[in-house]
Amino acid sequence: xxxxxQFPSHSVIEKGxxxxxxxxxxxxxxxxxxxxxxxxxxxxxxxxxxxxxKQDESxxxxxxxxxxxxxxxxxxxxxxxxxxxxxxxxxxxxxxxLAGGREQYFGPGTRLTVT
Amino acid sequence: DAKTTQPNSMExxxxxxxxxxxxxxxxxxxxxxxxxxxxPSQGPEYVIHGLTSNVNNRMASLAIAEDRxxxxxxxxxATLRDAAVYYCILRRQGAQKLVFGQGTRLTINP
Numbered sequence: 001x002x003x004x005x006q007f008p009s010h011s012v013i014e015k016g017x018x019x020x021x022x023x024x025x026x027x028x029x030x031x032x033x034x035x036x037x038x039x040x041x042x043x044x045x046x047x048x049x050x051x052x053x054k055q056d057e058s059x060x061x062x063x064x065x066x067x068x069x070x071x072x073x074x075x076x077x078x079x080x081x082x083x084x085x086x087x088x089x090x091x092x093x094x095x096x097x098l099a100g101g102r103e104q105y106f107g108p109g110t111r112l113t114v115t
Numbered sequence: 116d117a118k119t120t121q122p123n124s125m126e127x128x129x130x131x132x133x134x135x136x137x138x139x140x141x142x143x144x145x146x147x148x149x150x151x152x153x154x155p156s157q158g159p160e161y162v163i164h165g166l167t168s169n170v171n172n173r174m175a176s177l178a179i180a181e182d183r184x185x186x187x188x189x190x191x192x193a194t195l196r197d198a199a200v201y202y203c204i205l206r207r208q209g210a211q212k213l214v215f216g217q218g219t220r221l222t223i224n225p
Contacts, residue, residue: 106158
């Protein structure tokens with residue numbers, strides 16, 4: 001079974017440019033999450049999809065970030081325009097829709113560097 | 116979200132047991148105790164979770180104190196591959212997001 005995949009693995013862009021990160025969850029997983037770790041900080045939740053619907057956007061830092069999940073499959077996270085403080089590692093995770101506390105499967109992350 | 120406290124770092128030797136502590140004195144009755152770990156250059160990886168009773172799986176054991184204010188992740192026989200940052204996370208029943216702290220950086224000596 002293929003795990004969560006993320007593309008690209010690394011992106012270097014200049015301040016003011018736009019970057020789009022992609023996440024392909026495990027097939028059949030309705031829950032999809034985005035997290036990120038910026039320099040020296042803890043991993044922070046950004047948002048949660050159930051299928052194509054955003055369930056929780058409480059962690060999105062500002063309106064420069066836009067997440068979509070077309071058709072409830074893969075998801076994209078666009079940063080426009082990118083700022084220096086957006087540099088960090090962006091993780092995607094997915095899980096099945098089950099009651100109780102169940103595990104999330106994480107991708108390897110996309111390292112974003114804004115110069 | 117209830118807070119967890121873990122030591123910043125721990126060190127152990129290969130093939131020896133490792134006990135990773137976590138304090139969560141403000142835990143509520145519906146909080147599950149989750150452990151994830153992050154190997155170098157990888158995303159976090161689920162290890163184990165529990166509510167009240169001790170739990171065992173192929174990766175580790177989770178010992179939960181009777182008052183649930185602390186727990187211990189036990190790696191029975193550490194290998195070099197177990198070197199990682201280990202996160203103890205409380206997750207309320209029904210909640211979806213994970214709230215990561217600083218975790219414990221575990222070093223395994225050959």
